[in-house]
Amino acid sequence: MTMTDAAARTALRALFDAAVAAADPRRVLARHLPERPSGRVLVLGAGKSAAVMAAALEDAWPDVPMRGLVVTRYGHGHPTRLIEVAEASHPVPDEAGAEAARRMLALAEAAGPEDLVLFLVSGGGSSLTTLPAPGLSLADLVAVNKALLASGATIHEMNCIRRHLSAFSGGRLAAAAHPARVVTLAISDVPGDDPTVIASGPTVPDPSTFAQARALVAHYRMALPPAVTAHLAAAAEESPKPGDPRLATTDYRFIATPLMALEAAAAHARGLGLTPLILGDALEGEARELGTALAGIALSARAHGHPLPAPCVLLSGGESTVTIRAEKPGRGGRNAECLLGCTLALSGASGIWALMADTDGIDGSEDNAGAIATPDTLARAHAAGLDARALLAAHDSHRLFATLDDLVRTGPTLTNVNDFRALLVA
Known part of the structure; x- marks a missing residue:
């Protein structure tokens, strides 16, 4: 399945919106x-x-x-x-x-x-x-x-x-x-x-x-x-x-619940011609390391058709954690940090897009719900003079995605079923 960058972005945002709508009181x-x-x-x-x-x-x-x-x-x-x-x-x-x-x-x-x-x-x-x-x-x-x-x-x-x-x-x-x-x-x-x-x-x-x-x-x-x-x-x-x-x-x-929201996103994915796989509604762990693990699953799907062949979308929920290691940490919630860890692990692989965001519309204490990463995120960051690994080490993921205009902004959604993550493999 061939997919343009614009179409992939639109699909990911639609999946996120479907998840949030399913949790609207x-x-x-x-x-x-x-x-x-x-x-x-x-x-x-x-x-x-x-x-x-x-x-x-x-x-x-x-x-x-x-x-x-x-x-x-x-x-x-x-x-x-x-x-x-x-x-x-x-x-x-x-x-x-x-x-x-x-x-x-x-x-x-x-x-x-x-x-x-x-x-x-x-x-x-x-x-x-x-x-x-x-x-x-x-x-x-x-x-x-x-x-x-x-x-x-x-x-x-x-x-x-x-x-x-x-x-x-x-x-x-x-x-x-x-x-x-x-x-x-x-x-x-x-x-x-x-x-x-x-x-x-x-x-x-x-x-x-x-x-x-x-x-x-x-x-x-x-x-x-x-x-x-x-x-x-x-x-x-x-x-x-x-x-x-x-x-x-x-x-x-x-x-x-998180699972109800993921199931709503999965149903919407099927309508878009994407095969969904819910990896779990309770994935935890250090945000950047969870991002690395999710990237590995997406790369396997693209290269080997496991755990399922493309076109597909890998969905997960739960709540990662961020252990502050930098003396003067920058800006960025756990979803942006997870996404940047995922982006680095994908290393510019073609045909994989990702969205990670908090369903309440606020990633940590920032002004965004999360962000979107594309196959050319690292190349665009480099062209903008940004060192992605240094920003991750400094917990400054917000800066990278803000510079690239890839933040997801919804304002307060007035609900909260925790984090939503989607990796689209075309």
């Missing part, structure tokens, strides 16, 4: 709602999609009295009629998020046995509801968050530590709402769709322990504030565990 939330309750409906929520999820709920139940509060990232708000929307900082927490968490806990504690508490949760919820455990300050947890993001720890490991420093997560919100019925509607942004990891699991039991959190801190050699170290050592109050009667009436429902 306005399209998918209504079908997952529980039966309408006899009592009040209290709506709480946290995450990058919280506001648009609240609006979708109001549209699905236009005649049901409800009230509540959700918190989302600055710039991710959406108009609502009945449910209050607060905005806070992500990925570095701020006092606005802490105050929103305090207010949600207070609302949950006032719920009665006939009430329904709907918790709307999506990616980013951990940072947006950073409420310090007794004896800790917000400054302590901000320092922890920075250490976590630079450590190379996986999202599962990060949230194990967060749950043991929080007054909100790790099942504590559901415990506060007891004896009300709690139903969580979730958009998963984590590998494996683990409810304890999504926003650090405010409405589900926490099977992890203080001992595990301490072991992770030691393993990654994190330098944490003295108060945090003392809190983890004291292990004074564990989070609610499986079997806790306060969480006996909770129900957890996924309305969108």
Whole structure:
């Protein structure tokens, strides 16, 4: 199959858009709602999609009295009629998020046995509801968050530590709402769709322990504030565990997941005459190394027809990590770094294009969702006076793709099912 550069770019962007659309709460939330309750409906929520999820709920139940509060990232708000929307900082927490968490806990504690508490949760919820455990300050947890993001720890490991420093997560919100019925509607942004990891699991039991959190801190050699170290050592109050009667009436429902998004992209690929292969929805690891591995699979498909012959598209999701090694790192999220690692491994191979982007529209803390690489990316970079390997070493992948005008910009998509990667082999 012969494909022009323009056609390949258009196809990749269409696949990404199909994946994002499949996770849009306005399209998918209504079908997952529980039966309408006899009592009040209290709506709480946290995450990058919280506001648009609240609006979708109001549209699905236009005649049901409800009230509540959700918190989302600055710039991710959406108009609502009945449910209050607060905005806070992500990925570095701020006092606005802490105050929103305090207010949600207070609302949950006032719920009665006939009430329904709907918790709307999506990616980013951990940072947006950073409420310090007794004896800790917000400054302590901000320092922890920075250490976590630079450590190379996986999202599962990060949230194990967060749950043991929080007054909100790790099942504590559901415990506060007891004896009300709690139903969580979730958009998963984590590998494996683990409810304890999504926003650090405010409405589900926490099977992890203080001992595990301490072991992770030691393993990654994190330098944490003295108060945090003392809190983890004291292990004074564990989070609610499986079997806790306060969480006996909770129900957890996924309305969108990484696999659902990948399956939507695969269906769109078939319509374009491309054979899709979903490599997995939970691929993790160091971003640049994951990019190298994905390049190897694409090269095999082009040269040998394995794991499938061209024309094909290799799809994957999950969340890679970036371990900061440069003394003065440049700009670039994990998707741009993964893509640059992939581009270097492809080494200008013909007939292979790639798009890697975050489905929330923001790669790390940058202004782009991700980027596209083409067979001539390295040649164009060289012509522009850029050293691709040096930029990768400096974590400055954004500079390369911005210079080449190959960034993917969507603005906030108001959903988040984690990273989307597509390698098109023509």
